[in-house]
Structure formats: C-alpha cells, structure tokens
Amino acid sequence: MSAIPTLDISRFITPTSQADRDAFVAELGAAYRQWGFAGIRNHGIAQSQIDAAYEVFKNFFALPDQTKLQYHVPGSGGARGYTAFGVETAKDSKHFDLKEFWHIGREIPRDSKYAEVMPPNLWPIEVPNFREHGYGLYQALDQLGSHVLAALALHIGLPEDYFVDKTDSGNSILRPIHYPPITSDDVPNVRAGAHEDINLITLLVGASAAGLEVKSHDGTWVPFTSDADTIVVNIGDMLQRLTNHVYPSTTHRVTNPPGEAARKPRYSVPFFLHPNPDFLIDVLPSTITADNPSRYPEPITAQGYLEERLREIKLK
Incomplete structure (x- = not known):
C-alpha cells in the first residue's frame, strides 16, 4: 500500500452483502495499521x-479581533469559544501555529x-x-465517527457496539480553524506544527486544500490532499x-504553501472525537501479545489524559 487509501463507508453502513461489509472492515483496519489515516x-x-x-x-473569523476576543474564556484551555492567533504551539515546537x-x-x-x-x-x-450550522455539523460528524469506531472495534475482535456507551457523552470538539494569509516568506512558523492528535479519532471535513502531510513509517512526509x-x-x-x-497515532502537519498561494487564507474543520470524561483508557487485553507486550501498565481517565496533553500544547 503505497498511498493513503480512500474507502467507501457505505459498504459498512448500508452493505450489499455481509462479505463486502467484512471486506471493508479488513481494508479499513489495514489502512489504519499502516498509516493511522x-x-x-x-x-x-x-x-x-x-x-x-x-x-x-x-x-x-472575518469579524474584528476585539469582537472575536469577547468570546475568549480565560483559563478554560480553549474548551469553548474563541482561541486567538499565536496561542497553540505543537508539543516540543519553538514556534506557535499560524492559526486562530x-x-x-x-x-x-x-x-x-x-x-x-x-x-x-x-x-x-x-x-x-452559527449555532444551527455549527452544531448540525458536530452531530453529523459524531454519528459518522461512531460508524468508523464500530468498524475498528470489529477489526480487533471487539463487539461492534463496544464504543457506544463509552462515547455517548464524549467530550468531543468541533474546531473550525482559520489560517490567515502569510505575508512574509521567511516566517519560521508553519500553519500547524508536526503533532499527533489527543483523542480517539479525528474527522477532518473540507480538507481539499493542499497542506496536510502525514509522516510515514520510514520518516518521509506524504501529502494527503483529499477529494472534496x-x-x-x-x-x-x-x-x-x-x-x-x-x-498508530501518526504524526502530521499543515505546511505553508509556496509563493502566491501563501497569501490566501486556509480554513479547515476537524472534529476531535473523545470518549466520556470518566472512561478509563486501559490497554485492551486482545491487543497484548508476546510480540506486543503492554506499553501502558498504568490506566488513566480520558479527562486526566486530556488535561495532561493540553498543558503540553500551551492551551492550559
């Protein structure tokens, strides 16, 4: 598999046969085992x-800064409302991301x-x-995410509904992002520094603009510009x-486009699907083998893990 695959999830949600549904689960699982994407x-x-x-x-995002800043909640780690340009910084990065x-x-x-x-x-x-369209998209992506998790559960031998009661009150986030035009050719920052996501899965809608790159097993960066x-x-x-x-949770980044393309804004909307805050993240026994012993002997709650990570990326 030389490229990150794109799969047809209708084969899982409304399958024409059980065999095709099973094949989708196998293909999806293989894609995630290799790429994480x-x-x-x-x-x-x-x-x-x-x-x-x-x-x-x-x-x-087109509103004046002073208007947008009225929706910033100090001390909240950006949990709700607005986070201004120049705050979030990828873990271990010297420079903040070029986004609000x-x-x-x-x-x-x-x-x-x-x-x-x-x-x-x-x-x-x-x-x-804003509320109607913003929360409508939240709900649609939440439902789609539950189908992806159901297929992934089946792939590793869990019941299809394994994640249902663990994500039904999940602390999931829809994050509309604005990357403003880049006005200088020598900025050391990138639109989003190399990072891994914190949550269970991320669903990125409208990512057809170039810039997303995924780090492969051999360390090369693979551009992934999806169809609309x-x-x-x-x-x-x-x-x-x-x-x-x-x-695997694969490292990825959003690079700055070359030349005139950098002078245009970029927008993207990821949905970070989280478990319920009190869900205990404890290694699944079915994933522990002689070749892959448990890497995390100590369980941690989803909320505890989230807070630990938010501190690392300068949001808390």
Whole structure:
C-alpha cells in the first residue's frame, strides 16, 4: 500500500452483502495499521451542509479581533469559544501555529455529572445561523465517527457496539480553524506544527486544500490532499494507547504553501472525537501479545489524559 487509501463507508453502513461489509472492515483496519489515516467517502453528509457550516465559520473569523476576543474564556484551555492567533504551539515546537480557532462542544444537560468539565457552548450573536450550522455539523460528524469506531472495534475482535456507551457523552470538539494569509516568506512558523492528535479519532471535513502531510513509517512526509467529497479520518493518541499501538497515532502537519498561494487564507474543520470524561483508557487485553507486550501498565481517565496533553500544547 503505497498511498493513503480512500474507502467507501457505505459498504459498512448500508452493505450489499455481509462479505463486502467484512471486506471493508479488513481494508479499513489495514489502512489504519499502516498509516493511522484513511479517507472516507460516501459518508452521507451533504456537501450543502458542509458548505453552510464553512460559510458561518468564515463569517465569524472575518469579524474584528476585539469582537472575536469577547468570546475568549480565560483559563478554560480553549474548551469553548474563541482561541486567538499565536496561542497553540505543537508539543516540543519553538514556534506557535499560524492559526486562530473556535471550539464547539457537546450540548449536555447542565445537571450532568460531566457538567464541570464540559461547559456550555458559546454562540456568536454577530453571525446568523452559527449555532444551527455549527452544531448540525458536530452531530453529523459524531454519528459518522461512531460508524468508523464500530468498524475498528470489529477489526480487533471487539463487539461492534463496544464504543457506544463509552462515547455517548464524549467530550468531543468541533474546531473550525482559520489560517490567515502569510505575508512574509521567511516566517519560521508553519500553519500547524508536526503533532499527533489527543483523542480517539479525528474527522477532518473540507480538507481539499493542499497542506496536510502525514509522516510515514520510514520518516518521509506524504501529502494527503483529499477529494472534496472525502472526509479524512485519523487515529488519535487515546485510541493508540487503548489498542497498544495496533492503531498508530501518526504524526502530521499543515505546511505553508509556496509563493502566491501563501497569501490566501486556509480554513479547515476537524472534529476531535473523545470518549466520556470518566472512561478509563486501559490497554485492551486482545491487543497484548508476546510480540506486543503492554506499553501502558498504568490506566488513566480520558479527562486526566486530556488535561495532561493540553498543558503540553500551551492551551492550559
């Protein structure tokens, strides 16, 4: 397999045969074992829904800085609302990323046991329909992510519904990102420094603009520019840890484009699918073998792991 594959998930969600469904599970599992990344098409999220969400996100980022900063919540680690340009810094990087972003989280009852770590969302009153389109995309990606997790569970011998009750109140985040135009050719920063994601899986919608690169096993950087109708889905560190590195969390980055392309803004919208905050990330016994002994003897809660990592990337 020389290129990161793109697979048709309708073979899993609405299969024509059990054999085809089983084949999809095998192909998806193989893609993630090798790359930690795959493209997903025929995902059922209408392009019109994606376009409408991008439109409201672009409208927000076009607001004056002083307006956007009203939606920054100090001390929250950027959990909800706005995080300004020049804050997030990839782990072990000297330079901050060239981006600003917004966070939408799960809407939960305020008497939920998770309310303390999952605050209410903020919604910018300056942008009509922001909540409708933003949270609509959140829900669509959450549902698609559950199908991917179901297939991955089957691939490593777990019940198809293994993740359902572990992610039904997951602390998942939709992150609209704006990478402003780069006005100088000699900036040391890149749009997003080399990093791995924290969560179980990430679903990146509208990643058709060039710039995303994935680090292969041999250390080379492989560009992955997907078709417009493809959602890029990659493994995060929580799933890597849970599966004892059967599914690797692959290093990736967003590079600065050459020449005039750098003078244009770039937008992307990843959805970080997290488990419930109190889910205990403990290596699955089925992934421990003589060749792959347990790498993580000490379990950790999803919330504890998240806080540890947010400190590393300067968000907390």
